[in-house]
Amino acid sequence: MADRPRFGKIGFVGLGAMGRPMAANLVKRGFRVRGFDVAQAARDALAAAGGEPVTSAAEAASGAEALVLMVVDAGQARAVLFEAGALDALPPGAAVILMATCPPGVVEELAGRVADAGRVLVDAPVSGGVAGATAASLTIMAAAPAEHVAAVAPVLDALGSKVVHVGTRPGQGSVVKAVNQLLCGVHIAAAAEALALAAKVGVDKAVMLDIVSGSAGSSWMLKDRGPRMLEAAPVVTSTVDIFVKDLGIVLEAGRDAKAALPLAALAHQLFLSTSGQGNGKADDSQIIRTYDGLNGA
Secondary structure, three states, rough: OOOOOOOOOOEEEOOOHHHHHHHHHHHHHOEEEEOOOOOHHHHHHHOOOOOEEOHHHHHHOOOEEEEEEOOOOHHHHHHHHHOOHHHOEEEEOOOEEEOOOOOHHHHHHHHHHHHHHHOEEEEOOOEOOHHHHHHHOOEEEEEOOOHHHHHOOHHHHHHHEEEEEOOOOOOOOHHHHHHHHHHHHHHHOOOOOHHHHHHOOOOOHHHHHHHOOOOOOOHHHHHHHHHHHHOOOOOOOEEEEHHHHHHHHHHHHHHOOOOOOOHHHHHHHHHHHHHHHHHHOEEHHHHHHHHHHHOOO
């Protein structure tokens, strides 16, 4: 086991597909992790990994030196901190590490409220998906004053292989994540469009994927999502609805900056259409179902 980090007691809220392995990695690195999720199975998994499951967000935060939030969205983060009592349960001076993908303006607002309560917020969204969460190889985009990022560095280093201090103000990390999600969403949509075209003109999707994956037209998303686009019901690693949310955040950031984002807008509509057809909880690769529908497949 690695040397025990500078501070040991961590609260963790949000033990979903990514949060569960992230919490387990903190345990492996010697942190004492007290975690909460509304799902009993998620709490049981934390116990199996050596963490301590609790029955409320406030209990997870109580006595913790840092509280990691790996929740779905800003609404859940706000509910955990201010409605469920987690912020009040944190000791004065403790850190909230917000790792969910949230609108930059909302993160700034949350950071102000956390600061007013005598705690600090580190904006630290992540990229890398379930595979990165499991391997502790996430890319983490941290934004807060340098001393705050340095204080929680042992936690971030236990979760990611690339921790970048992108700015001194909470919200700046979320801006960087929005740009990343713009590319991810557009790349998934483009990959689905390409494979759907191949099928429409009579080329086997698997053959097309094999060829394009080794060509100049390849992308990480094509290689990762492409094989799942060939499956009728692949294992879910990231849902269609997550990209409905994330691309909505991208468009909100673009609107605030008066930046034109036509490709992001089109990708958002395609994910929204896929969700509207009842596929919101399907793997995000299943945006190809919308293309197949458009093409009469």
